[in-house]
Amino acid sequence: MSARSAGSTGTVVPPALAATPGAGDWASVPTELGHFGRFGGRFVPEALMAALDELTAAYAEAIADPAFVAELDGLLASYAGRPTPVTEARRLTEHIGGARLLLKREDLAHTGSHKINNVLGQCLLTKRMGKTRVIAETGAGQHGVATATACALLGLECVVYMGEEDTRRQALNVARMRLLGAEVVPVASGSRTLKDAINEALRDWVATVERTHYCIGSVMGPHPFPMLVRDFQRIIGVEAREQVLALTGKLPDAVVACVGGGSNAMGIFHRFIPDTSVALIGCEAGGDGLATGRHAAAIAGGSSGVLHGMRSYFLQDDDGQTKVSHSISAGLDYPGIGPEHAWLHDTGRATYRVVDDTAAMDALALVARTEGILVAIESAHAFAGAFEVARELGPEATILVNCSGRGDKDVDTAARWFDLLDAPADGEAG
Amino acid sequence: MVVQGTRGRLADSFAAARKEGRSVLVGYLPAGYPTVDGAIAAMRAMVEAGVDVVEVGLPYSDPTMDGPVIQDAADAALRGGVSTADVLRTVEAVADTGAPTLVMTYWNPVERHGVERFAADLAAAGGAGVITPDLPPEEAGPWLDAAGAHGLDPVFLVAPSSTDERIRLVTSITGGFVYAASLMGVTGARQSVGAAAEGLVERVRAVTDLPVAVGLGVRDGGQAATVAAFADGVIVGSALVAALLEAERAGTGREAGLAAIRVLAADLAAGVRAAPAPAAATS
Numbered sequence A: 001m002s003a004r005s006a007g008s009t010g011t012v013v014p015p016a017l018a019a020t021p022g023a024g025d026w027a028s029v030p031t032e033l034g035h036f037g038r039f040g041g042r043f044v045p046e047a048l049m050a051a052l053d054e055l056t057a058a059y060a061e062a063i064a065d066p067a068f069v070a071e072l073d074g075l076l077a078s079y080a081g082r083p084t085p086v087t088e089a090r091r092l093t094e095h096i097g098g099a100r101l102l103l104k105r106e107d108l109a110h111t112g113s114h115k116i117n118n119v120l121g122q123c124l125l126t127k128r129m130g131k132t133r134v135i136a137e138t139g140a141g142q143h144g145v146a147t148a149t150a151c152a153l154l155g156l157e158c159v160v161y162m163g164e165e166d167t168r169r170q171a172l173n174v175a176r177m178r179l180l181g182a183e184v185v186p187v188a189s190g191s192r193t194l195k196d197a198i199n200e201a202l203r204d205w206v207a208t209v210e211r212t213h214y215c216i217g218s219v220m221g222p223h224p225f226p227m228l229v230r231d232f233q234r235i236i237g238v239e240a241r242e243q244v245l246a247l248t249g250k251l252p253d254a255v256v257a258c259v260g261g262g263s264n265a266m267g268i269f270h271r272f273i274p275d276t277s278v279a280l281i282g283c284e285a286g287g288d289g290l291a292t293g294r295h296a297a298a299i300a301g302g303s304s305g306v307l308h309g310m311r312s313y314f315l316q317d318d319d320g321q322t323k324v325s326h327s328i329s330a331g332l333d334y335p336g337i338g339p340e341h342a343w344l345h346d347t348g349r350a351t352y353r354v355v356d357d358t359a360a361m362d363a364l365a366l367v368a369r370t371e372g373i374l375v376a377i378e379s380a381h382a383f384a385g386a387f388e389v390a391r392e393l394g395p396e397a398t399i400l401v402n403c404s405g406r407g408d409k410d411v412d413t414a415a416r417w418f419d420l421l422d423a424p425a426d427g428e429a430g
Numbered sequence B: 001m002v003v004q005g006t007r008g009r010l011a012d013s014f015a016a017a018r019k020e021g022r023s024v025l026v027g028y029l030p031a032g033y034p035t036v037d038g039a040i041a042a043m044r045a046m047v048e049a050g051v052d053v054v055e056v057g058l059p060y061s062d063p064t065m066d067g068p069v070i071q072d073a074a075d076a077a078l079r080g081g082v083s084t085a086d087v088l089r090t091v092e093a094v095a096d097t098g099a100p101t102l103v104m105t106y107w108n109p110v111e112r113h114g115v116e117r118f119a120a121d122l123a124a125a126g127g128a129g130v131i132t133p134d135l136p137p138e139e140a141g142p143w144l145d146a147a148g149a150h151g152l153d154p155v156f157l158v159a160p161s162s163t164d165e166r167i168r169l170v171t172s173i174t175g176g177f178v179y180a181a182s183l184m185g186v187t188g189a190r191q192s193v194g195a196a197a198e199g200l201v202e203r204v205r206a207v208t209d210l211p212v213a214v215g216l217g218v219r220d221g222g223q224a225a226t227v228a229a230f231a232d233g234v235i236v237g238s239a240l241v242a243a244l245l246e247a248e249r250a251g252t253g254r255e256a257g258l259a260a261i262r263v264l265a266a267d268l269a270a271g272v273r274a275a276p277a278p279a280a281a282t283s
């Protein structure tokens, strides 16, 4: 049975939630001002307000327009390769105490991660607004690659801001973006990572907003971005819910995803929110371990504050200065989290746990050897979290894991972590 | 008894300048650069040289609205360990000169300090108000309450892209003066001030009697005069910061930095006096 044909309201339409029985309060977010409970909002300079209003209006119009929805659905199917399959991880099950593990394979989407779902939506919207230039921030490079891809496809100019530190960690993705015709701008300010790339993108946007759309890569930033990115990623959970029901005849006991800004997690969680029997579990990056202070766990190790246009949880010091995050995974190396996650955490509808570098890398290796799937280090955090959940819930449980991306970009990091490279022969070095 | 800030002092400054047929000169420098005391000395020097109102910048880790010059100074100040407490101490030392002294800050440090506590501490330090460029009116309720309770002017910004409806919203909650961003962009001295500035000032005047000060891009006395011809206040930041940065980089010593600040401030002060009084001042 096709997951796509089952969604009578189409794939991206957010009011689908309002129409979901039992949705209750969950359907009411965000409010008109972009609030998820006390989180979210629009903490941006006045100069950007008009653009955010324009975007909000354009988005509302677009998703009410069957032609837009059909064009996006068409691209998701014929270009991005949706629906992505659900794979049962039969060998892995033995290693984690017998629970049934189902993997939602976003790694098989075009460009190798879930990021393509969001950028196709936003780039179509860009064209609809009559803008010709797209800017984006990227950490691991996956969102940058996806944005460069969609811009190439749709004939849009593309500029990607990337922390200088990350351009080194993810050199392969820098080359990919350039091959796709994008300009990659290394950002040397601040901590030279994702948060600084976002700062630089915001600086660009305020000066170029008339012709430029800022294609934010996660469920973060000022309203309407957290809503818009969630809605474009929601397809993951819409498909997965149908696929799991078809495969097992029941809902999963838990849905597990990694959380950087939180887009793959919101994407797979959202359709399950009204299904209160389903535990929603986000995995934050624990870096060297929560106790060391060198991590990227905004919920477990942060506090409520305002950054990048939104109120949410952030790593910050007593004066409200942002603390630098740490994670082996560039895509999770962000000192905050999207506002809807902050709200889901506060309400208790979702829970968040911490997975450190070592646990994530062990999971990456185990999944590779038992299932033949080399997952992104980001996604490996979800697997490590799912293994814990599996042990807690026991062998009767069914757990859906969002395999948000593939690990090709991470081979270099993994090879060094596991010491897999042969030492160069004499005379070759230098 | 609640300590009151010096709200009203801004209005006095604008009224006095208006009487003199000139615009108010507002100068920005970040606290803590090159050091906390060095910044205090620079701010006092610019007041002596003719700056009427001082904006004390609170250095922040993620200055998304600032160009490279203010970013560099803020970065250096943070590396030097500047704290919110240092900013308050700076305000106290500068307010001591008699010049109305504002804090210019991204919102998160205020929220982290505690909105009510920040207002109380700033009032106790003799502050006149706070400029909050990333706090939208929609989220400003608690801040307006605290500022009101402690006698502080809440200053908000309008931009060339602001609709008339938003200008009405922003000006309805603003105290002291309206900060009009001259162009769409981040802070930084520019060859010319955005052509949009004059039209924006006109649109603001249509809905409020508050003084309007124009900022972003002003770098010298000539430009100050151009802006003073149509605005009640001229705000200068990056050019002053650059003067300090250049002296530090050249290694010519703190005195050279202060001297550069004095020269530029005097040039700007002459600029706001050279222009014919703004339309509203004569009406």
Ligand SMILES: Cc1ncc(COP(=O)(O)O)c(C=O)c1O
Binding pocket: A113, A114, A139, A140, A141, A142, A143, A217, A218, A219, A258, A259, A260, A261, A262, A263, A264, A265, A330, A331, A332, A376, A378, A379, A404, A405, A406
């Ligand atoms: C494969 C993959 N998963 C997850 C993430 C984290 O982003 P988010 O939390 O928005 O899904 C990234 C970001 O680069 C990624 O590349």
